[in-house]
Amino acid sequence: MRPDEALHLRLLRLLRDHGAISRAELADRLQIPRPRLLTELDRLAAAGFVSEAGMAASRGGRRSTLVELNPRLRFAAVDLGASSIDIEVVNGRLEPVAAYAEASDIRSGPKAILHRVSELLAKAKADGVYERLDGIGIGVPGPVSYRDGVPVSPPIMPGWDRYPVRELLAREHGCPAVVDNDVNIMALGERHGGVAHSIDDFLYVKIGTGIGCGIFLSGQVYRGTDGCAGDIGHIMAEPHGPVCSCGNSGCLEALFSGAALARDATAAGRSGASPALADRLAASGALTARDVGLAAAEGDITSIGLIRDGGRRVGSVLAGLVSFANPSMIVIGGGLAQLGHVLLAEIRSVVYRRSLPLATGNLPVVLSELASRAGVTGAAVLASDVAFEQASE
Amino acid sequence: MRPDEALHLRLLRLLRDHGAISRAELADRLQIPRPRLLTELDRLAAAGFVSEAGMAASRGGRRSTLVELNPRLRFAAVDLGASSIDIEVVNGRLEPVAAYAEASDIRSGPKAILHRVSELLAKAKADGVYERLDGIGIGVPGPVSYRDGVPVSPPIMPGWDRYPVRELLAREHGCPAVVDNDVNIMALGERHGGVAHSIDDFLYVKIGTGIGCGIFLSGQVYRGTDGCAGDIGHIMAEPHGPVCSCGNSGCLEALFSGAALARDATAAGRSGASPALADRLAASGALTARDVGLAAAEGDITSIGLIRDGGRRVGSVLAGLVSFANPSMIVIGGGLAQLGHVLLAEIRSVVYRRSLPLATGNLPVVLSELASRAGVTGAAVLASDVAFEQASE
Structure with missing residues (x-):
């Protein structure tokens, strides 16, 4: 990762986890000079990741402009269980703007399951939940090669072995995608918004x-x-x-x-x-x-x-x-x-x-703390992380 | 760690693990411009860490000077077992220049054991093995707070709980010291010079x-x-x-x-x-x-x-x-x-x-592969790492 990518990732994660924040405080928290921050913010605004959100309350001197994640950012978070599909579409702060849950048998195989995921996402789009997706995170109930974005010899998922889940989702939605196993995304979710x-x-x-x-x-x-x-x-x-x-x-x-x-x-x-x-x-x-x-x-x-x-x-x-x-x-x-x-x-x-x-x-x-929502929360964290990592490419 | 410290550490580890190497190859391997390398080498030479070692064989163009760790560098590696003391004094490449081993009961307590360690090191000094030590690494048979440099509630080491081992060794020998448990240093040793x-x-x-x-x-x-x-x-x-x-x-x-x-x-x-x-x-x-x-x-x-x-x-x-x-x-x-x-x-x-x-x-x-030498080898790795980390301070 080049230095700028690391900075973009830190900046975007800060806005995701903290919400709107003044330029002055951003420069403080990231410990970078203000001119460098402004250059970075311009780049990220041009790429559609950040936008202005009015003026901050005065800290004594000049009032500072508030910065936030672009309100139009949308991530899809998908949690596939042995017998369920859970989907949330979330905004940049990972707050759900739509949720879908239904029973489903993972043994139906990747084509049927991923087709159903696409149908549910198309429904969300038709309902005006999003115009385009900025990232997709998906968890599956079995071992995953995180690097390759494929399930590997998953015992309860016949037909899924090395199926190119990440590649297909990324191509279909024209955005970065990431695949992990269900337990890892639950841990991620619990760390983002739960007891850990x-x-x-x-x-x-x-x-x-x-x-x-x-x-x-x-x-x-x-x-x-x-x-x-x-x-x-x-x-x-x-x-x-x-x-x-x-x-x-x-x-x-x-x-x-x-x-x-x-x-x-x-x-x-x-x-x-x-x-x-x-x-x-x-x-x-x-x-x-x-x-x-x-x-x-x-x-x-x-x-x-x-x-x-x-x-x-x-x-x-x-x-x-x-x-x-x-x-x-x-x-x-x-x-x-x-x-x-x-x-x-x-x-x-x-x-x-x-x-x-x-x-x-x-x-x-x-x-x-998050119980059944831990999975989708973690999938949203992964989706935003992969989108943020690619923000400066 | 500041960027320069990270560079110093990489450079010194490379010389430790690889031996004498030309300036041209050093610049290649560290992926830094030659002028910057020369500045860093000057600093490390002034601090007594590196020295010149003749000319490299020609690679077609101008012949490049070989650089190596200062041949006078000396680290002490100490492996305390439940019933033994093993000490090696090694050079910058971690090759033993002297070794001492004797039976000893860890239950004699920290004062008696560390006094004996000092006697053995004084003997090495009297024998001309070293003029001064550049770092000491010591492993003990029990849990250690690595950060604090002290044993913590070690079950088979009565009297050692929170005894300031690192501080005392560093003060006595006027060099950086580091304490870890015996199994961690064996793993480090096996990774440096053994099967791992x-x-x-x-x-x-x-x-x-x-x-x-x-x-x-x-x-x-x-x-x-x-x-x-x-x-x-x-x-x-x-x-x-x-x-x-x-x-x-x-x-x-x-x-x-x-x-x-x-x-x-x-x-x-x-x-x-x-x-x-x-x-x-x-x-x-x-x-x-x-x-x-x-x-x-x-x-x-x-x-x-x-x-x-x-x-x-x-x-x-x-x-x-x-x-x-x-x-x-x-x-x-x-x-x-x-x-x-x-x-x-x-x-x-x-x-x-x-x-x-x-x-x-x-x-x-x-x-x-290293069998009973794994401990002292790992202690030497730790001693050199801590000395290299502090090389630019």
Whole structure:
């Protein structure tokens, strides 16, 4: 990156995260001379990224003009789940101006899914939400080569392996595009607008259908050598545990995840171990993690026990990762975070007991604040970052 | 760091790692104009860091003067183990010009140990090894606050907690000093002159009296929020395993480490399970990891089994860390690396079986090349880096 690009990126991120700001304060914050700032602002205004926003309140001397991101900037943020599409179109400050959500099966393959994404974006355009897009960020539920902009051997996404997602989106919309995995974008979202705001080293643990971990180190997403860092769902949590979809036994997500919890709840309902779960099973024909959460909230001992067992397993894997990585925060997100305090208390208890005191002395283990919006928020951050990086090209 | 400092650091590291080099090639490699290079070289020569080394072979045009690090540069590299002191005094290229090693008990406390380090260095000076030191790097067997230059709550180092090691060494020798933990300096050493040469993301796993892990991410040692990243000896490897010195049960190093292996070997000798170990126990009165290695080499099934069990446990913890961090190499070092192929084969087998194929497709798991010299080599790298960073101050 050339020096000017780095400056453009800092300047545009400041306007994105802070809002309208006076030229005087901008020069202060960026620590550059005012003439240089004015030159840069002119360039970015010509490129359509910034515009003037009236006069600032006086600081004693000459009144300074306010600068803001161009109000017409629009980014598309797409969060593809195993069974859902979530889209937000946001402005330069990443505030949603339109949102779309629907059920969808990722196994329909890339052509069908990306076609549907295009239809939803075309609808937004027809509704006057945007004239043109300045960037697109998309998260997918599987491993991604971030450099190449393609999914790589994603286990639950048949047909998507090395499909040129980034290239197709960029070409169709004539703007920069970026692809990452769903857990990384949730971590990014939580850092931008959630509980991990401004934290540089933290782990975002998604417990949903599967389990994954977004890793923030030194203020950046850490992706590893092949882009698959954070695949903690297949860490062994119990040597002789149940067989996992990956072929090994005792993997964390074979013991506790949306699928595993539904399986254990159904067994408890059928065996009569839990009358509460048996009633729910009889009423709906199938049980989900949500049923376990509701039964636990009503005091069902078996359901509380299932959640505690799960928390213990997650905690034991996280304790190891705390010993290894010494992060400054752990955020628990994903669908099963709805199980709330019972789950969190058990995770905390194991992590604090099993890790080095030095590493846990000041280690918050907290629930995601953004919940289901973490993904689209992070996708919007990525979309704006890639657009800002290319602003001076 | 100011731009000039960054340039000085790059220039001095290049001379350290490459040796004498012509001015023309230096300007090429650093991608700076020749006049600027000459100015910088003058400054560094005045500060005593570089000197001329004759003329380079002609490249067709004017012959260019060779530049090298001042031959009088001397760094002290100190590796404190639980029961040993290793010191090397090295020149600018980190080649040893003198070495001292002796048994020593870290529990004697910082005053006695650092006094002995000073005596050994004074002896080197009296022998004409150096006139003055340009930097000191020291590794200690426990957690360190790298920023503060002090050990922090080190479990096997009574009396060392927050002892001002860096400050005292720097003051005594009138040069920059730097303190890190023993595993980080071993990883640094292996990257400078061993099997991990030029690898940016790797794990260095030390299996000795205890177990620890040096983490290299993006070309730098990763130390974590509190400086205690890599404390993998206390990751749970077996839920109902033996009680560890830390108070938990089933920690990796309670199952396999120098101490654990000696304990298990002694039990096998006493019970008669292994006649080979029983003979060795009768002969020497006590067994160590070395006895197990020798008995295994002679075909003792029990000893081979103990090493395999250990390798399986280490492998199962490392498999989790590979899933989490997706490194590009794992280096096995420390005293128990002497157990060699049997240990390595078992670790590899478990790591390859238990991690995501994407993460292990091209993941070498190899033995340390530098063995017991890894620590002093890394301490020398740290000493030179800190001296080079301060070269322009």
